[in-house]
Amino acid sequence: MSDARDLRRAAAARLREAGVASPERDAELLLAHVLDVGLGRLLLVDDVDADQREHYDALVARRAAREPLQHLVGTAAFRHVELAVGPGVFVPRPETELLAGWAIEQAQLVSALVAGERAPVVVDLCTGSGAIARAVADEVPGAEVHAVELDEQAFAWAERNLAGTGVDLRPGDMATAFDDLTGAVDVVVCNPPYIPLEAWESVAVEARDHDPHLALFSGDDGLDAMRVLERRAALLLRPGGVVGAEHADVQGAAAPGVFAASGRWLDVTDHPDLAGRPRYLTARLAR
Structure with missing residues (x-):
């Protein structure tokens, strides 16, 4: 002993x-x-x-x-749910719970506005482990939730975490996903890759060596995926629908700038995390 x-x-x-x-x-x-x-x-x-x-x-x-703690115990807590995680999938971070909370609040607002006429429609692009989609389905039971993931290994983890939730999970690229939902979505939410390629050395070992690089890096300035998201969200959303996306703390001006520059969005706003660092943007599609 x-x-x-x-x-x-x-x-x-x-x-x-x-x-x-x-x-x-x-x-x-x-x-x-x-x-x-x-x-x-x-x-x-x-x-x-x-x-x-x-x-x-x-x-x-x-x-x-420096193997991630969540890989060792096999799970990660995210809001009110527990997710299975391991090699091949991005481990959800606590700061992403704020973005998920925003998406949940928006879905609840839509539900109240439509007063039972239809379900609020939420799309989670780059779902990874399925964390945001699972949280929305858990906290807004009447919502119609869709999710997409490109990486095969991550998709397998999302399948496991979203089984039995009613979430419509599809394999695929966010740039072309959900053509059947064009103009019918109320809330688009996304935690895209956003680390610049040149920032490789600054990434924590746990993420750099164990998270899928597809979930981490996004071009020279870290905003390639954000640009794709801006275009796809504009296509999927109903007029007046909303989009929310996480970004790096150094992108508090640049990431919202992607949306502001297109001229398609109103109320482009950046939001801090619990430490006061810029963390996610939201915007509303002009009518």
Whole structure:
């Protein structure tokens, strides 16, 4: 038997030395995973048996090598749902929950305005793990939700996460997706790739080495996908419909500028994340 507190302290020190951003938290989450207990009960555990310690040491070593925590535990929390994640899919980040919350609020507004005459129609482009689409389906049960993903591995994860939700998930490119919904969508939401190719070295190891590059990089200025989104959203949305898209914190002017420059949009607005950094834009299609 080993003392659980000593194991956590040693693991946290190892993770801190490896440059992990949240070593204490990760050490706790990994041990809770190994012991199959909630974090609230972890402090009540005194002893860890030999098999559990071996499993824990192996996971800590992988995390110290900067394998994403979510890959090690197999899940990622996103708003009120839990998503299966692993190699081949972009791990959803907490800041994207704000964009999802905006899409949910917009779908709820549409639902109230149409007063039961039809369902609000929401399209999630570049769905990845299916995080935003799953959250919208979970929190706006009457919504008609569609999602598309180009990468085959990510699509398989989205299939798993969206099974049984009623979401219409399709394989394909956001640039050509949903021709059958032209002019019929109320809300388009997207977390596109937005990292400039030249910023490769600045990307966190967990993302650079483990997230699909298709989900990360988007041309020399990071805005290639944003330009595609602007054109596709204008085609899909009803007049007066809305679009929301995440972007890098250094794109607080450039990303909204893509929409403002086209002349197709009203109310182009940028929104901060919880740390006050520019994080996502919204716009309304002119009538």
